[in-house]
Amino acid sequence: MQRFLIGVGLLLILIGIIWPWLARLGLGRLPGDIRIERPNFVFFFPLGTSLLISLVLTLILSLIVWLLRK
DSSP, X not given: OHHHHHHHHHHHHHHHHHHHHHHTTTTTSSTTOEEEEETTEEEEEOHHHHHXXXXXXXXXXXXXXXXXXX
């Protein structure tokens, strides 16, 4: 469990470091991202970005599990 938590922490640090470069890829401005702007109010729900990140993480974790079982 300790190794898992350390790994998750290191992954979060890595994502934090590379986030400025990820923002240049257009994450947060994909089709399906909901943005409603009114005077004195902004609502942003990154649905498309969330689905893309979920798909990529699912594929990566499935690949890791598949490789560890071999």
